[in-house]
Amino acid sequence: MLRLHYNLEKLSMGMVVGIIVAASIGGAVEIAPLFTIDETVVAPDDLRPHTPLELAGREIFIREGCYACHSQMVRSLADEIDRYGPYSLAGESAWDHPMLWGSKRTGPDLARIGGKYSDAWHVAHLLDPRSVVPASIMPAYPWLTRSLDTRVLPGALATLAVLGVPYSEAMIDRAETDALAQSRPDSDAAEDVLARYGDAVALRSFDGDPSRLTELDALVAYLQSIGTLTAAAQEELEEAGK
Amino acid sequence: MTDATDPGRRHSAGHHGGDRPVDPVTGHETTGHDWGGITELNTAFPRIVIWALVLAFSYSVIAWILLPAWPLGHDYTRGLLGLDQSEEAVREYREMERARADWLAPFASAEFAALASDAPLMARAMPAAARLFADNCAACHQAKGTGGPGFPNLVDADWLWGGDPEEIAETLRVGVNSTHPDTRVSQMLAFGRDGILPAGDIELLVDHVLALSRGEDAADGPGAELFAENCAACHGEGGVGGLGIGAPALNDGDWLYGGSPGQIRTTLRQGRQGVMPSWEGRLSPSEINLLALYVERLGKGNRNEARE
Secondary structure (H helix, E strand, O other), X not given: OOHHHHHHHOOHHHHHHHXXXXXXXXXXXXXXXXXXXHHHOOOOOOOOOOOHHHHHHHHHHHHOOHHHOOOOOOOOOHHHHHHHOOOOOHHHHOOOOOOOOOOOOOOOOOOOOOOOOOHHHHHHHHHOHHHOOOOOOOOOOHHHHOEOOOOOHHHHHHHHHHOOOOOOHXXXXXXXXXXXXXXXXXXXXXXXXXXXXXXXXXXXXXXXXXXXXXXXXXXXXXHHHOOOOOOHHHHHHHHOOO | OXXXXXXXXXXXXXXXXXXXXXXOOOOOEEEEEEEOOEEEEOOOXXXXXXXXXXXXXXXXXXXXXXXXXXXXXXXXXXXXXXXXXXXXXXXXXXXXXXXXXXXXXXXXXXXXXXXXXXXXXXXXXXXXXXXXHHHHOHHHHOOXXXXXXXXXXXXXXXXXXXXXXXXXXXXXXXXXXXXXXXXXXXXXXXXXXXXOOOHXXXXXXXXXXXXXXXXXXXXXOOOHHHHHHHOHHHHOHHHOOOOOOOOOOOOOOOOOOOOOHHHHHHHHHHOEOOOEOOOEOOEOHHHHHHHHHHHHHHHHHHHHHHHO
16 A cells, blocks of 8 residues: 555655645645636725725735734624624725735724724824723824825825726826825815715815824724725625525 | 665665564564664554545545535535525524514614613613623723713713703714714814914913803803803803703813813814714614613613712
8 A cells, every 4th residue: 555655755856746746736726716816806886996095094004013903804704793794795805905804803803993983083092092992902003193105105006006906097196185185175176086086085184183194194094994985795784684 | 764874785675575674672564774773663654544534535525515615717616505604694693683683673663761661671681782882882982981081971960962862862873073964063163273262362261161160150250251252152151051062061070171271271272073973874773772771871870879
């Protein structure tokens, strides 16, 4: 029994070929489905891309490692639906590069956080979590009050456009102005943000100080947008199992 | 495996026809390799591991047939059992909803007096309300509803918008300064920043508000006229509040944003516009009514405790 292996082990080239064949089966099974991901993960019809300000906030979310403690995926389990809301669909993050589903939950899932709390709460919580949640073990991020660097935004949008996110020429060109305008609802350019990204976009001074565009503005704008870019998950839950 | 070091042994080591040397101590065949006098017993692969592997592989073949398994380009094999994780989850979730319906459904009616007097129903429902409060409200109003700077205390008798269950339910449904189309709206004007009042007047008003809060008769004070002209429309004559427009009473020691001269000065200069999110959509109408009764009781319970 197992003679084949006995002989193969003594033939070093044969062994090498055998290892390559075995390892590539594992690889192919994992990688092959990704080639058809564009067809298998369908972006919902009503999905809107992140605004430049929200996108900047997403970058800060990644930079600060928030994903290390917070997933953004409601699992398809009854208890999760009960606590967080509709389970996450792959299509919801079709335009997220990289997606931030995560699996580690030291804090709660954030996939349905948009609109749950007020901007003022997020600001207080990010600057000093213990000021609003006394028992919180979340780290404080006091440096988020610094000014937001918007110079990278046109490049960021252009890169995402290459990956298939529907950012138009105008959106890319006006990314910096749009980021500022979203935090200044009274400015003329604010209307343009709505025209480009839809009326559902929140125009507010997210950190409560319209005179300065800060990293807090961006991060809070992003947090408030999570889960609000499409109603697909809500609709799917309402239709399912009725 | 390295080669045998003993050149004399190398030949026989290459063969495996059963003519391998036998270890004199155990009587077991060795692999025939010799590392400077150390040999290795040629022990058979344990049967139990082979059986475990056979079982595992057979199970995987069965699983491929029964469960969703293989990716097929744009689709995947669904499996004979037709299981789908999200359908399962929704089914279980609906079951949870049905199991709750016998005590949650009555709360859809908003007949608060009748609901509150149904003791067995309340005993059943209040623990669930406590859980909803912890999940959704405690982050701002604190676990016991005592609030904090900018987030009102829900257990005192002081209400911005009213403490009847009907009023509370409406506050929960539409929120305050929220994104809901019917939101309750309130705003404390930025008298300083927007240049409505000069800094000197603001100082007089800070003193006046402090005097009001201490319950002093400040009707003749230097700030009284300013207050009547600029503030009483919202905060009421003498700062009694309670007009149902979200402007707090100023003639008590309870503060939403803080009662130090500095904090009052900031309120008058920068203005305030607290946001309470709308819960319509996130919570069902029954859950909102349930929470309204919970919040009302929270206040009553705490006040009774305080009195005892």
